[in-house]
Amino acid sequence: MKTTEQKPERIIVPGPAGFHPPSAAQLGVMLPDPGQGLMYGLLEPREDAVIEEIAMKMLTNPNATLFPGPMVLWAWNDHAVEKAKAVLEIAAQIPNVLIIPMPDYRPKYPKIDHEEVINPNHPNLTIWGNKIEACIFIGVHCHYANLTLKMIRAGTNCCTSAICAEQGHEDAMLTIRDADAAKLRKVAQIFKRVRESMGLKLPENGENVRFTGTQSKVHGGKTHTNPLVFMPTPGGAAGAAAFGHKPEQMKREG
Amino acid sequence: MSESLDTEVKTNPQGDPITSVAAPKPTEVKKDPHADAKKQRVVTPEHMFFEAKRTKEFITGSEAAKEAVRRSNVDLSIAYPITPQSETMQLIGVLYGEGYVKEYYRGEEEYGVMSAIAGASRAGVRCFTATAGPGTLRGIEPIASWPGHRLPAVCMFTCRVVNAPLAIQPDNIEVSYLLNCGMIVFHAENQQDMFDFIMKAFIISEMNDVTLPVGVCCDGFFVTHARGYVHMQEKGIKLPPREAWRGAVPVLDAENPPARLSRDAPVQKSNFMAYNIHAVWQQEVWAAVERSRKYINKFMGGLCSAENMDKADAVIIASGSAAAQSREAVRLCADKGIKVGLIKVRSLRPFPTEELRQLCKNTKLIVIPEFNYVGWLAREVATAIYGHSKAKIIAGPHVYGGQSMPVELIVDEVESGLTGKKSTNVPLSAIMGTDVDQGAVSHFMQNI
Numbered sequence: 107m108k109t110t111e112q113k114p115e116r117i118i119v120p121g122p123a124g125f126h127p128p129s130a131a132q133l134g135v136m137l138p139d140p141g142q143g144l145m146y147g148l149l150e151p152r153e154d155a156v157i158e159e160i161a162m163k164m165l166t167n168p169n170a171t172l173f174p175g176p177m178v179l180w181a182w183n184d185h186a187v188e189k190a191k192a193v194l195e196i197a198a199q200i201p202n203v204l205i206i207p208m209p210d211y212r213p214k215y216p217k218i219d220h221e222e223v224i225n226p227n228h229p230n231l232t233i234w235g236n237k238i239e240a241c242i243f244i245g246v247h248c249h250y251a252n253l254t255l256k257m258i259r260a261g262t263n264c265c266t267s268a269i270c271a272e273q274g275h276e277d278a279m280l281t282i283r284d285a286d287a288a289k290l291r292k293v294a295q296i297f298k299r300v301r302e303s304m305g306l307k308l309p310e311n312g313e314n315v316r317f318t319g320t321q322s323k324v325h326g327g328k329t330h331t332n333p334l335v336f337m338p339t340p341g342g343a344a345g346a347a348a349f350g351h352k353p354e355q356m357k358r359e360g
Numbered sequence: 361m362s363e364s365l366d367t368e369v370k371t372n373p374q375g376d377p378i379t380s381v382a383a384p385k386p387t388e389v390k391k392d393p394h395a396d397a398k399k400q401r402v403v404t405p406e407h408m409f410f411e412a413k414r415t416k417e418f419i420t421g422s423e424a425a426k427e428a429v430r431r432s433n434v435d436l437s438i439a440y441p442i443t444p445q446s447e448t449m450q451l452i453g454v455l456y457g458e459g460y461v462k463e464y465y466r467g468e469e470e471y472g473v474m475s476a477i478a479g480a481s482r483a484g485v486r487c488f489t490a491t492a493g494p495g496t497l498r499g500i501e502p503i504a505s506w507p508g509h510r511l512p513a514v515c516m517f518t519c520r521v522v523n524a525p526l527a528i529q530p531d532n533i534e535v536s537y538l539l540n541c542g543m544i545v546f547h548a549e550n551q552q553d554m555f556d557f558i559m560k561a562f563i564i565s566e567m568n569d570v571t572l573p574v575g576v577c578c579d580g581f582f583v584t585h586a587r588g589y590v591h592m593q594e595k596g597i598k599l600p601p602r603e604a605w606r607g608a609v610p611v612l613d614a615e616n617p618p619a620r621l622s623r624d625a626p627v628q629k630s631n632f633m634a635y636n637i638h639a640v641w642q643q644e645v646w647a648a649v650e651r652s653r654k655y656i657n658k659f660m661g662g663l664c665s666a667e668n669m670d671k672a673d674a675v676i677i678a679s680g681s682a683a684a685q686s687r688e689a690v691r692l693c694a695d696k697g698i699k700v701g702l703i704k705v706r707s708l709r710p711f712p713t714e715e716l717r718q719l720c721k722n723t724k725l726i727v728i729p730e731f732n733y734v735g736w737l738a739r740e741v742a743t744a745i746y747g748h749s750k751a752k753i754i755a756g757p758h759v760y761g762g763q764s765m766p767v768e769l770i771v772d773e774v775e776s777g778l779t780g781k782k783s784t785n786v787p788l789s790a791i792m793g794t795d796v797d798q799g800a801v802s803h804f805m806q807n808i
Contacts (some may be wrong), residue, residue, distance in 0.1 A: 126636060126639055128523060128643075129643040129644070129646070129647045131641075131643075131646070131647035131650040131651065132643070134646070136651075136654070137569055137651065176610070197609075211610075211624075212625055213625050213627075213633055226637075227627070227633050227634060228627075228633060228634040228637070228639050229634075231632055231634070244702045246419060247607075247608060247610055248568060248569065248571075248609075249510050249571065249608040249609045249641070250609070250649065252608075252640075253637070253640050253644055255636070256640040256643060256644065257634055257636060257640050260636060260640070261634075261636075264520040266551050271567060272568040272569065272606070273569045276647070277647075297719075
């Protein structure tokens with residue numbers, strides 16, 4: 107006789123989780139091994155399943171947003187540039203997506219412009235201010251990503267995803283690990299497949315990324331843009347000393 | 361007519377005649393003092409810890425620490441030697457002379473040393489230092505700041521008395537001050553542990569999802585000055601260097617202005633800071649401590665080890681030198697026909713909570729000998745297994761202020777615990793669990 111398989115209860119879900127909820131680690135969530143991912147605090151052996159779920163959330167939740175961090179915003183080396191290009195390829199698959207950067211980790215004085223940037227010291231303001239209900243963090247150093255993810259889970263209803271170059275993030279609702287440029291391109295392909303399976307079309311002119319207020323101002327009042335026109339040129343490694351990166355080291359990621 | 365001799369007389373710089381002929385100088389070959397260090401090969405941690413052939417030597421704990429550092433690819437070591445507690449940092453100086461440690465200097469005092477270690481780790485290099493007793497407490501403000509700044513480093517604590525009057529004798533009370541800093545804390549039983557734990561600490565400390573300092577503690581004198589057999593890999597291999605770019609935080613950019621002394625701005629509750637930023641920061645530090653468990657399991661074989669547990673009448677739980685004494689107590693008990701198990705706790709942070717709950721779920725008696733007055737390990741164990749075991753817990757015997765621990769003291773507690781005979785060394789108030797005077801326990805808990 108067949109019995110219905112009981113699925114374990116989800117642990118890390120969109121909040122608000124409370125005034126000061128325990129961290130995912132305190133709740134017993136452990137980071138995935140290579141090839142695996144975490145889906146709502148539960149181990150998902152098939153990484154692609156996690157990527158599909160991220161795509162579903164980013165394609166259906168209001169005000170889906172990409173939050174690129176310093177490791178893909180600045181041209182530390184050629185590999186960083188390659189990753190930045192792949193992030194734009196992901197953005198190109200999400201209709202009406204926002205791109206709001208996390209350029210550094212210093213708190214913003216005297217007040218953050220929550221429409222334009224996100225910061226690990228007060229990320230909830232950006233989520234609240236833009237009514238973001240799905241987001242992806244890419245290229246944020248793990249410590250600051252973890253602070254950000256904890257605070258968003260505590261105080262907002264946003265479904266967070268973290269695409270991590272290292273071991274992943276247990277405080278994100280959805281996370282995959284070892285994301286080098288090749289894996290980011292794979293993410294873009296899966297996003298494309300999921301989007302097409304849902305019958306969602308991109309604008310014919312390719313302008314699917316929605317500008318924020320300031321972005322719109324500096325682009326002559328345009329409301330949308332094609333992310334692929336912002337493809338960066340290969341960068342020198344001059345700035346790499348700041349993060350101790352060398353191109354050959356970053357190539358070894360994953 | 362006398363014959364004059366015009367022979368030239370050679371003189372030294374003072375004008376004295378040189379009466380002996382110097383042997384011809386051999387062609388001097390200057391030996392590069394760093395030659396052997398330069399020949400070291402980098403191997404994987406797995407090879408170093410599990411595959412590399414080892415040979416046995418009879419050395420002190422300080423020498424074991426030196427040999428661990430020799431093989432750990434250390435960039436910087438800063439000393440405030442706190443002699444005579446441990447000669448470790450002098451020995452690291454020898455390594456610097458030989459080229460095994462790239463930079464080395466003496467700090468002004470421990471506060472300065474620990475602050476400088478913070479700066480060096482933040483700048484991305486692999487750091488090692490050692491201190492003890494009052495030195496630990498003098499340096500504890502910067503030490504307690506290391507985890508929050510996510511600074512991987514290894515500090516060896518060769519524990520000794522910290523209380524007045526001044527003494528340099530063994531006592532591991534200082535461990536209790538380290539337990540709540542947010543750092544990872546190991547407790548070495550002997551010279552072999554000292555050697556292994558230090559090397560493994562570097563690797564665990566620098567894992568991206570950990571990125572935390574590790575304190576490797578031992579009981580001073582018993583481990584640092586006494587000799588023991590240590591199985592060591594050849595000197596020609598070393599661990600891979602730190603890959604700072606892979607840490608959980610960016611390294612400090614000291615080359616491109618504006619340089620900042622502190623990477624992270626002060627965090628205050630205000631209109632430009634979320635109310636819970638410091639709270640989640642602390643959560644993240646302790647989450648990183650949790651994440652270190654899998655690496656401790658992988659590289660150290662577990663947070664604790666259990667011996668002789670099958671059908672044991674009682675269990676001794678101990679860490680550091682107390683584990684060595686307890687192992688002998690287990691043997692003496694066996695001679696008396698009492699079967700006693702031993703759980704040796706290697707990692708105090710993270711603490712082996714789940715492991716102890718499993719191991720002690722059917723245990724009737726737990727004895728926890730310690731080299732300090734307050735019994736910090738007993739508190740940790742009681743908290744961990746509360747509600748998961750009905751064992752009577754004897755928080756003792758304790759020795760402190762430089763006393764050694766006679767094995768018979770531990771055996772007495774096992775016998776007293778099993779028979780109900782009154783102990784001469786542990787007050788009733790230090791006994792927790794079922795069938796105990798709750799008033800005495802309450803008094804005990806208030807007084808520790």
